[in-house]
Amino acid sequence: MxxxxxxxxxxxxxxxxxxxxxxxxxxxxxxxxxxxxxxxxxxxxxxxxxxxxxxxEYQKYGHDGEPLSALYGYGEWRDERLSTLKGSYDPSVQLNGYDAIPIDSADWS
Known part of the structure; x- marks a missing residue:
């Protein structure tokens, strides 16, 4: 289809x-x-x-090859904030899926 x-x-x-x-x-x-x-x-x-x-791109429509910022928004401040929240709520990185938010903001593409 x-x-x-x-x-x-x-x-x-x-x-x-x-x-x-x-x-x-x-x-x-x-x-x-x-x-x-x-x-x-x-x-x-x-x-x-x-x-x-x-x-x-809309986050749910990303497939692969897109930078994470295309899905979650551009801006270093945004990367740091999302990574900090991810680290606070999921420090052992158990809640991952496609296009997962990295705990370390340096790992954003």
Missing amino acids: YSLTSRDIHRGEIHNLVVLEMVDTDNTVADVAHDFAHVWRDILAQPEDSGYHRLV
């Missing part, structure tokens, strides 16, 4: 909201679909198309 969703305006800044979704039943085209999605992600993330000067 392939889906493409586009909107005109989001929060007054973004020109398009695009969701690329590839689904297969036996993984035979997984690599091709992965490459296709990343190529189009990079094309659509261009400032003239996205409305942002760098990559911005």
Whole structure:
């Protein structure tokens, strides 16, 4: 299945909201679909198309290859704050998943 969703305006800044979704039943085209999605992600993330000067993604839509800051927000202060909170609530790093917040703010991409 392939889906493409586009909107005109989001929060007054973004020109398009695009969701690329590839689904297969036996993984035979997984690599091709992965490459296709990343190529189009990079094309659509261009400032003239996205409305942002760098990559911005909804956290749940990130797949891989995106910097954590594209998912959680840019700014060193934000990285430090999120890492501090992560260290306070999960010091033994048990609550991780995709695109996990690092405890050490130096590990942000």
